[in-house]
Amino acid sequence: MQTEEEILKIKKVKNTAVRTVVLRHLLAQEKAQSLKDIENALAYTDRSSIFRTLKTFEENKVIHSIEDGSGMTKYAVCAEGCNCEPKDLHYHFYCTNCSKTFCLVDLPIPHIKLPENFKLHQANMVVKGLCDKCNK
Amino acid sequence: MQTEEEILKIKKVKNTAVRTVVLRHLLAQEKAQSLKDIENALAYTDRSSIFRTLKTFEENKVIHSIEDGSGMTKYAVCAEGCNCEPKDLHYHFYCTNCSKTFCLVDLPIPHIKLPENFKLHQANMVVKGLCDKCNK
DNA sequence: TAATGTTTGCAATCGAGTTGCGCTAATACC
């Protein structure tokens, strides 16, 4: 397990107080977090600072973002060695009851045969339903 | 090809002027449409009326919605016989250049093995890149 | 026809995301 400092160093992102606490929070969660989730967890850090931190992290592939259809973009730390290329992508599961988003990292996305001359760059795969806790 | 009236009858949605023009517009497009797209196309129909019409259509499975990550939900008419169940789902392609969303209806979603006790209800699969027109 | 329910248009509101700006901290340069 890498520390926040190690991750930032590897991804060539300068370390700051805000970046450390945001990344620490993301590492501590097992579910992808929205801007609001992070804002609530870090009471003394401004929303726009968190927002810009997330942008920086995403540009430098520290984290990846997920559009789960909840209306809020969620963020999760990339796995070690991830370059956010199609081959690094995985499915996400969004629980429609508890609104949590799970990274299904063990479920790689199969090869997708696109129509002629289409070029694949990215993918956002979200399956929705009930998670184990809500499926009672 | 079914007419608007036939579709609404089958899906048990009462026909009205707004519903007819919205559905006609959606049927005439080959790309999924956003609320704004529809609003622009139907100059004399109020946005909130279109919005509520889309909600009604979605509830009654006349259309399905797609979150393509553009920030605007897009809508497309369901194929005949579609019940918006997992087996009816398909991938969508979002062109990051022209912002158009394509339904890849010929590309069914493979069976997804979820973790223990997770229940699949829906899926929102969007691959992103360049469409044939923009991939030059 | 009267009563009731549904649909529509307008205006206002909500909320996630984003930006401008001034201050402060860090870094580079002399």
Add this chain to the structure above:
DNA sequence: GGTATTAGCGCAACTCGATTGCAAACATTA
């Protein structure tokens, strides 16, 4: 060390898609 330059931060304001309250118009039923 001292000063100039750059980067990061916090606050407040703003954007824009989505949503709602309300009253008028329309449709349905008794």
